[in-house]
Amino acid sequence: MINPVYLRSFCTLVEVEHFTRTAERLHMTQSGVSQHIHKLEEQLGRPLLIRQGKRFTLTDAGELLYKEAREIILSLSNLEQRVKEDHAFEGVVRIMLPGSVGLKLYPHLLYLQQQHPKLVIDYRFAPNSDIEKAISNNDIDIGFMTSPSNHADVNINAVAEEELLLVTPGNFLTPDWEQLLELGFIDHPDGAYHAGLLLGANYPEFQHSNQFKKKGFSNQISLILEPVSRGFGFTVLPAFAVENFQNTLQNSLKNTIQKSQLIKTHRLSNPISETLYLGTNRSKSLPNRVNTVIEEAKKWL
Known part of the structure; x- marks a missing residue:
């Protein structure tokens, strides 16, 4: 499996077009960036760059990798952001209650959902034994x-x-x-x-x-x-x-x-x-x- 850290270094290098500035952006050393590119080339068994002094051009394999890797890096970045987010008024909340208190609370929680449409209340009535089992099973x-x-x-x-x-x-x-x-x-x-x-x-x-x-x-x-x-x-x-x-x-x-x-x-x-x-x-x-x-x-x- 390709290391996503190496992919990030590769994509940043392609976009910045300079090893030193890439290292600065990623808070790495220039040799560290070069090492990441070298490891990618070793793993894929294909050269990714044609080096011309301080400049470089992409090989066909490099162009294909960049095209695909850019989407992967963006997806990973979005995933990281979604995981870090912990909204107070978005997402599903699963709740079980006995009948009496369930009748009491249901209108109030529906009103809360009306105020925050991205909050979804999954509301179920059940006896104590079923509620206890559902909690222990993470249901x-x-x-x-x-x-x-x-x-x-x-x-x-x-x-x-x-x-x-x-x-x-x-x-x-x-x-x-x-x-x-x-x-x-x-x-x-x-x-x-x-x-x-x-x-x-x-x-x-x-x-x-x-x-x-x-x-x-x-x-x-x-x-x-x-x-x-x-x-x-x-x-x-x-x-x-x-x-x-x-x-x-x-x-x-x-x-x-x-x-x-x-x-x-x-x-x-x-x-x-x-x-x-x-x-x-x-x-x-x-x-x-x-x-x-x-x-x-x-x-x-």
Whole structure:
């Protein structure tokens, strides 16, 4: 393989047409330039220059080499520049989040992309286990999780707290244990876990979510409160998911129907929150565009 340093010396010599000035431009000695040309000729097995005192002309091989090498040197120079550049608002940022916080952040990151069209947000919803795996495999740049990670390749930092809320149909003011048993539970992938945290801290009778009649299930975070709003049952969700559903109702319903008629959130006497963690790959440095997205996300958590 031809040494690109030798090619650069050769191309500069052809353009400057003088060994001494070439050496000055490249911050070399004149003998160093001559050595680079000699090594090229040895490797190619063809003379590149016809020397005439202090002047020279190119051989056919020299002309061909210069024509091709000039493009290579320009390409290498552009590559070096692109690698050195680390734009804060250009490039793809791959992010994974659990459903609740994902709903919260998505509009804000879309707005950031609107402000900076060269910034591309690759935004995916996923459970904690998938997010942890994606971080360790370098499939994403950042991931938000609601549980800590013990994976050797995953670095995590607590960045926010998200309150868990009991959500009932709108006609329930202060639901007691018997009312919850009668109403039944709208389950979701984290339903048992969330119910265990919040109800276990506030209802002495609580043992497991299986104590409630199961009145429905949804694995789509934006749809979990639909059956609750229709009076089918209650559920426990993070505050971001509840807020998103309420905002959607407010934007879509007619003025004759108040959102408070459909669902009601209850902050119990012993509040419980989930910790939200930011995860990155421990062995990978973060480019500026990723730090831009992290800082924007933190503003809204």
